[in-house]
Amino acid sequence: MSECCGPGYASPAEAIRAPREKLLYTIAIYTGTGIQRPDYLATVDVDPDSPTYSQVIHRLEMPGIGDELHHMGWNACSSCFDDGSMSRKYLILPGVRSNKLHIVDTATDPRAPRLHKVIDGAEIKAKADLSGPHTVHCLGSEIIISFLGNAKGEAPGGYLHLNKDFEIQGRWESSMGEIKFGYDFWYQPRHNVMVSSEWAAPNTFMPGFDLEEVGHLKYGRELHFWDFEKREPVESFYLGEDGLLPLEVKFHHNPDSTHGFCGAALSTNVIHWWKDDAGKWQWEKIIDVDNEMHPDWPIPLPGVMSAILISMDDKYLYLNNWLHGDMRQYDISDPHNPVLTGQVFMGGLLGKAPKVNGVEVAGGPQMFQLSLDGKRLYVTTSLFSTWDNQFYPEIRTKGGVMVMIDCDPVNGGMKINEDFIVDFGKEPNGPSRCHEARYPGGDCTSDIWL
Amino acid sequence: MTTHTVTIANRDGATYAVNGRRPLLEQLRDQGVDLPYGCEYGGCITCAAKLIDGEVDQRRQVALNNRQIENGYVILCVARATTDITLEIGVESHDRLYRNPFLDPLKPHELKADIASPKV
Ligand code: FES
Numbered sequence: 001m002s003e004c005c006g007p008g009y010a011s012p013a014e015a016i017r018a019p020r021e022k023l024l025y026t027i028a029i030y031t032g033t034g035i036q037r038p039d040y041l042a043t044v045d046v047d048p049d050s051p052t053y054s055q056v057i058h059r060l061e062m063p064g065i066g067d068e069l070h071h072m073g074w075n076a077c078s079s080c081f082d083d084g085s086m087s088r089k090y091l092i093l094p095g096v097r098s099n100k101l102h103i104v105d106t107a108t109d110p111r112a113p114r115l116h117k118v119i120d121g122a123e124i125k126a127k128a129d130l131s132g133p134h135t136v137h138c139l140g141s142e143i144i145i146s147f148l149g150n151a152k153g154e155a156p157g158g159y160l161h162l163n164k165d166f167e168i169q170g171r172w173e174s175s176m177g178e179i180k181f182g183y184d185f186w187y188q189p190r191h192n193v194m195v196s197s198e199w200a201a202p203n204t205f206m207p208g209f210d211l212e213e214v215g216h217l218k219y220g221r222e223l224h225f226w227d228f229e230k231r232e233p234v235e236s237f238y239l240g241e242d243g244l245l246p247l248e249v250k251f252h253h254n255p256d257s258t259h260g261f262c263g264a265a266l267s268t269n270v271i272h273w274w275k276d277d278a279g280k281w282q283w284e285k286i287i288d289v290d291n292e293m294h295p296d297w298p299i300p301l302p303g304v305m306s307a308i309l310i311s312m313d314d315k316y317l318y319l320n321n322w323l324h325g326d327m328r329q330y331d332i333s334d335p336h337n338p339v340l341t342g343q344v345f346m347g348g349l350l351g352k353a354p355k356v357n358g359v360e361v362a363g364g365p366q367m368f369q370l371s372l373d374g375k376r377l378y379v380t381t382s383l384f385s386t387w388d389n390q391f392y393p394e395i396r397t398k399g400g401v402m403v404m405i406d407c408d409p410v411n412g413g414m415k416i417n418e419d420f421i422v423d424f425g426k427e428p429n430g431p432s433r434c435h436e437a438r439y440p441g442g443d444c445t446s447d448i449w450l
Numbered sequence: 451m452t453t454h455t456v457t458i459a460n461r462d463g464a465t466y467a468v469n470g471r472r473p474l475l476e477q478l479r480d481q482g483v484d485l486p487y488g489c490e491y492g493g494c495i496t497c498a499a500k501l502i503d504g505e506v507d508q509r510r511q512v513a514l515n516n517r518q519i520e521n522g523y524v525i526l527c528v529a530r531a532t533t534d535i536t537l538e539i540g541v542e543s544h545d546r547l548y549r550n551p552f553l554d555p556l557k558p559h560e561l562k563a564d565i566a567s568p569k570v
Contacts, residue, residue: 032496034541036484066488066496097488097496131489153493153512206488207495207513211551212558216565299552386495389548396541 007088008078008442012253015078015372015447016312021439022047023110024369024378026402027069028059028424028432031097032385033396035430038062039069041093041104042434043111044402044422046378054420056427058112062102067095068385071436073136075103075143075164078447079189086141086164088442090116094133094145096384097206099124101133101145103166110440117166125151127168128160132202135184137448144172148182148202155201157182177233181220184249187228189450191258191275194226196233197246208386214266219245223262223271225281235281242269242285248307252314255449259335261286261308263319268303270319272335286338287317292324292350301349306383307367311374311409312444316341320365322383323349323391327365327405329414341412346403347381349391357421362398363388369437370444374409376417378402382433399424399431454531458483459502460538468531474506475526485526485539492528499526500543504535517560521546 009015024046029039043058062069075090089107094100099121106113124130130147137144141164147157156179161172181198188194198220199205204213213219221243225235239246244266251260258275270287291300303321310317310332317332325348330338345353347361354360363381370377382388382400389396404420407413425431438446456466456478468477475487475497488496492511501524511525523546524537537543559569 031488032486032541034486036486066486068488068496097494099489153489153491202489203493203512206493207515208548209551210515210556210561212556212561213565216561218565294552297553299555301552386548389544390550393548 006080006083006086007076008081008447010081011449012312012314015442016374018372018441020373021371021441024437024439025091025106025113026380026434026437027072027093028400028427028434029069029382029385030429030432031066031068032389033431033433035432036065037429038065039067039095041069041091041113043113048419054422056422060104060113060115062093062095063115063118064098064100066098067100068097069093069435070096070384071135072438073145074138074438074442074446076138076141077442079138079140079450083141091438092136092143092145094136095121096132096134099131099133106440119166119168124160124168128171130157130160132157132206133160134182137185137187139187146182146185146196148199153201153203153206155181172231174231175233178236179224179233180222183220183247186249186251186260187448188251188255188258188260189228189448190255192228194228195249195251195260195273196224196226197249197262198222199245199247205384206386208390214244219266221246223273223283237273237283239264239271239283242267243271246271250308250310250445252310253312253447253449254314257314261310261317263305263308265304265306266302268305268321270305270308270317270338274335284336286336287319287330289321294349309368309370309444311370312372313374313409315409316374316407316412318368318370318377320368320379321348322364322366325350325352325364327368327377327379327414329407329412331412342407342414344405344414344416346379346416356401356403356416357418359401359421359423360398361401362395363392363400367436369439370407372441372444375407377405377407377414378437379405380434380437382435385433388433395433397431399427400433401425402434402437455534456531457536458539459536460540460542470530470532472530473527474529474531478526483539486541487527490527492525495525495547497526498523498544498547500524500538502536502538504531504533506530506535507532515556515560515562516566517556518547520560523547
């Protein structure tokens with residue numbers, strides 16, 4: 001980071017050249033596990049030259065129990081690179097169940113983050129009529145957070161707007177239009193567009209997954225394109241059976257590109273969109289992971305692609321199949337024609353890799369963060385406490401794990417790193433479940449360029 | 451004010467006096483019972499307990515499907531006691547709360563109340 005400038009990097013190419021990550025933050029939960037302790041932010045040492053490599057070196061407990069920490073986001077990213085008054089100092093940790101926002105200072109001591117401020121869930125309900133926080137993005141010096149429900153937990157929720165001092169500014173959007181559900185979003189300022197996806201109402205997904213409710217249209221199947229400046233949705237794509245539970249949304253990192261991708265979790269498809277020569281948004285299905293038969297089960301098992309990630313050079317798309325147990329790497333140099341270039345198994349219900357580096361894996365690959373240079377992919381195994389309890393009940397006693405996969409950014413290919421594993425089953429207060437991960441210097445799922 | 455006795459079967463039969471006005475979660479926590487919870491409005495299932503005996507009013511809950519209700523689950527953050535009750539609490543009581551939907555589908559009458567069809 002040069003001295004004249006704000007946080008992050010001038011361009012994706014600069015980000016790729018950043019120094020290797022030495023620390024990583026992941027949330028770890030006790031909500032729903034039977035252990036009556038707060039969820040926490042774990043600092044993991046990922047410096048191979050350090051004596052505590054591949055270990056949790058610090059734990060910051062939240063003030064209350066039952067938050068269900070889930071995703072996180074930075075107060076500032078490369079979108080503020082030209083603003084010398086901003087710095088990437090605070091990580092925002094929403095509690096999906098408690099509705100609280102925890103603002104954590106990671107800059108004063110990066111190894112031992114400290115709590116800066118808590119925005120109370122009741123205040124958010126009272127001022128913005130929102131609950132069920134999910135994705136955090138900064139936009140310049142402001143912050144917006146998608147919430148999946150109103151104060152009563154009913155869809156579609158909306159977007160909370162915070163200023164840079166973490167004061168509630170009210171709702172960000174001018175209108176939710178006809179949108180039925182919320183979940184993830186990503187924006188591409190040069191094209192004045194934001195794309196948002198759909199999970200379900202908090203009252204639907206929080207208690208667990210009733211597959212039957214998909215047929216009753218209680219889960220989403222649409223993608224929404226927004227006029228970013230006007231803050232309102234302008235076009236929606238009905239994805240139908242190809243797009244059941246469209247969850248994670250990513251644009252190319254290249255700020256000039258109009259190409260973006262969404263993983264439809266239950267259909268286990270990747271949806272690709274782009275703007276055509278006539279200036280119209282188009283979409284297509286580019287990856288379709290087949291269901292697998294489980295020897296003892298009556299219904300074929302979908303992969304459940306709960307996350308996708310694009311490498312900083314926009315060359316590779318990574319995806320998970322949480323129930324099948326595999327992580328995949330696709331070369332998307334031609335985004336219309338992805339090529340499978342790597343695959344590894346870790347856990348999953350098909351029994352293909354019950355142990356990784358000597359640790360029994362409960363759960364399957366779920367969330368992941370790629371190093372800026374595209375060489376190391378850190379993968380965790382828990383999805384959401386109630387859903388874990390349904391599909392992987394043994395995670396209660398075994399906890400989650402973090403695995404590292406070595407990726408070849410030149411020729412493609414993935415391989416599980418044999419020297420790294422963090423077993424959250426061995427945490428001092430009992431087995432916890434790790435989830436989303438972030439690096440202090442910014443990562444492949446946070447930074448956006450103006 | 452009428453009080454009811456709550457017996458917690460899996461805490462050595464410990465008993466607590468509660469009123470019928472306020473939710474059980476709040477009253478039991480106030481008396482030092484360590485209970486899991488999350489949303490505190492009846493939507494997220496974290497606070498579910500099993501009702502072994504007696505009756506509660508839990509009309510405000512929206513987390514449980516009809517099978518879970520049939521299996522005795524109650525949502526402590528909104529449920530109020532209407533009689534003396536016996537509960538099993540915590541995740542030890544969750545043995546039938548979670549099910550793999552691919553292995554064990556719900557019948558139409560077992561869905562959540564707003565979409566369930568009448569039992570035939
Ligand atoms: S705490 Fe969420 S349902 Fe009771």
